[in-house]
Amino acid sequence: MTYITKPQLHHPQLKPNALGYTRRDYEGAVSTLCAGCGHDSISSAIIQACYELDLPPHRVAKLSGIGCSSKTPDYFLGNSHGFNTVHGRMPSVLTGANLANRDLIYLGVSGDGDSASIGLGQFAHSIRRGVNMLYIVENNGVYGLTKGQFSATSDKGSKSKKGVINHDAGIDLVSLALQMGATFVARSFSGDKNQLVPLIKAALSHKGAAFIDCISPCVQFNNHAGSTKSYDYVREHNEAVNRMDLVPARTPITIDYAPGETVPVAQHDGSILHLHKLAEHYDPSDRVGALAYLQARQALGEIVTGLLFLDPEARDLHENLGTVDVPLNSLGERELSPGAAALARINASLR
């Protein structure tokens, strides 16, 4: 990926967060994506969310695969370690990184080609293992780097820039994530920052496998009439089931008990989600109901967005494996080597 550093100049009146970092401290290099690319909006939302959550930037590990979306971790959190892995295989690398050090915050960034085609298996398995991460798919329904081929999330019947009709069924990653056991599932739109930033904040605060499918129009190859991933199409067919705010644990928590339409949800880390219902009867704690709702609306050509499912009591992979509380990469000889005496006992058992 190309690399253009940003000038270091800061506006002197940039407001610092609780850690003393300004929003600029959460930025990365200058993007080399096309002007207007939805992915840049998502990067911006990530920056905003991390800034508002007062996350230490260097404690975030950002991992990606290959593709336009996977280039984006270079464009935010410049002081974080990043890992641009191989095509479709980010989930396994993130899983290993997470096993090595449970204390970092893991952000996996992927694309629809990366996650729904070559990496479909790794996507599904990382979700079902409950890896503590935020997995974002920047979903534009097209291969941008190789100039406009359909991806596996392209809707059946949608049209390419060259006018070709897609005859294959599209893979709905949100439904898949629900089926695979993700404990935080959301969909959003890169053009709706008001919805996306709180979702990212909540997902980063969630302990377990959090997944956000973010429709992100490709201005170069998939922003035309006939596309179901264009700015216009998504704006016209977006059906938000809820809006939310997140009050971080370190902020004094006051809960607004507005009757009927606002639901407070306590997170593992003490933060509170304020979930404002928009769709009547939609229950984000009902996995089966969420699937049914998604499919019913999808049949009507609607794109359901918002927090679609949440299990606030989720367990993560480390809990399932029963690992020690300290990072495995911090263990020393004393904790790792059973010693010569234990070996002597093993030798004796083998005679």
Next chain:
Amino acid sequence: MPLEALNDFVVKFANVNGSGSASANSMFAKAILRMGVPVAARNIFPSNIQGLPTWFEVRVTEAGHLGRRGGVDLMVAMNPQTWDRDVAEIEPGGYLFYDSTKPLPPSKFRDDVTVVGVPLTAMCNAAYQIPRERQLFKNIIYVGALAALLDIEMGVIEQLLGEQFAGKDRLIAANVAALHMGRDYVAQNLSPLRLRVRRADRVGDRIFVEGNAAAALGAVYGGATVCAWYPITPSTSLAEAFTSYCEDLRTDPETGKARYAIVQAEDEIASIGVVVGAGWNGARAFTATSGPGVSLMTEFIGLSYFAEIPAVIFDVQRGGPSTGMPTRTQQADLLAAAYAGHGDTKHPLLLPADPGECFEMGAQAFDLADRLQTTVFVMLDLDIGMNEWLTQPFEWDDARALDRGKVMTYDDLEAGRDFGRYLEVDGDGIPYRTYPGTHPTKGGYFTRGTSRNPYARYSEEGAVYVGNMERLLRKFDTARRLVPGPIARNATRATRDGVIYFGSSTPAVHEALGSLEHAGLHLDALRVRGFPFADEIFDFIAAHDRVFVIEQNRDAQLRTLLINEGEIDPSRLTAVLHYDGTPITARFITDAVTRLMSERRPMPEAAE
């Protein structure tokens, strides 16, 4: 004349897979071992659950030859399907033990073989009602009968049964009764054979263990905390042994929590992906696989090479190509492992020759991977990995520290040390790295498989790329000094002939060298233990007119690697190749080297 031997013969059991014979046959071998007589045991089994032929060979060897000799002195023929070939394999003067319940025509026997019949099926049918019991106890009955025929101490077998079924007194009693049934039949109806086992003191403090278990234990002692694997024969038992050892040895005594994480991944690609992610983040991580798994992992191995991330792969080799012979042994992944990846890649290989070295190299691999920041392969094979070998006891120095390699800490960064992830600093080609999360503003970098400059910034500049690739070569040269060096074994007489070999061929080669010496053919020998090759290996080749390279694959992969890496004249290296899937025998090596040497010049005897 029937063969006569004391503590020096080969017994082979021909069974049907799934008949429950494995534990009985293994107990037979261990009983002899407990009598202080070394044994070399080999399980030759099909890729199948039940019904197909399986063999278990036990070499009783007071002289301590731990490879296969070749030939069979006593065949325990329990599989009608393979009867003819099993009988044909018996040495002249040898013995045939069989179930004599049903009469067989004389054509099914050999005149030069002593036949020992025991009506096993009839005995079982009379003693047991349940079909499965009839099958399982038949195995114990023949062990009892063989013990009486060969003079194996009954008390030793009873003790083994007691250990095997500890806490299950009813099973112990039933098995001892079956054992005695076989013993008593022989006492009343047959005479002992001229093959005998007599208590000796030739085992010492050696242990009897599978290479996979030894390697897994090495991983525990080497500080591995993350294991990701996908089941594949013959490597599966390595991951399973690691799990078992970790449960025993790596559980925090205060909290009961695990100081390790083991993931059975969805495939080999994910396995190595997890390893690469953990290695990137500062944990010691490994996977265990076999040739087909290495193929799938190749893209990640290339990433590990170029992005310089530590990883350890235990490759337990089996018969290829493709699915080949998945439950048979070969040394046929050497080239695939050494050069795994696209573009120009090279990876260090460790080549253990027995379970003792599997333990040592299993631990050492993690130091090397961290030191070199690359994938390190430990190349076992099915023969070492899945067979129990007599080997030196495992040793560990409690003062030994884990070598984490060049890792820059928070304090290093605070002190102002210049950090360039791919910067040559010490002249050894190995750069410094930082673990993610080390410092708020320093030491962060982007890891990628694309070309970059010494400060990890993406770069397509030709000179930058070449500089990086040259540094990787320097690093590989550093590895040459870090991997285990070769071990020489000189002939008793000055010679211009030599042999090079490695891994599981070792005991058979050593025995063959003794036989060849006895026949007047003297060869210096060099056992290769690591790749990249040490200078001594090329010096050895240069010092000899002809060098035989003994290995267990069709295409002479070690020879190819030597020629390629040392720019050796191919005519100087003569391949001796064994690749039928069974472990190489001393007899095969002796015959092959003798023939090849006679082709070059008259045999010494003929010249006199």
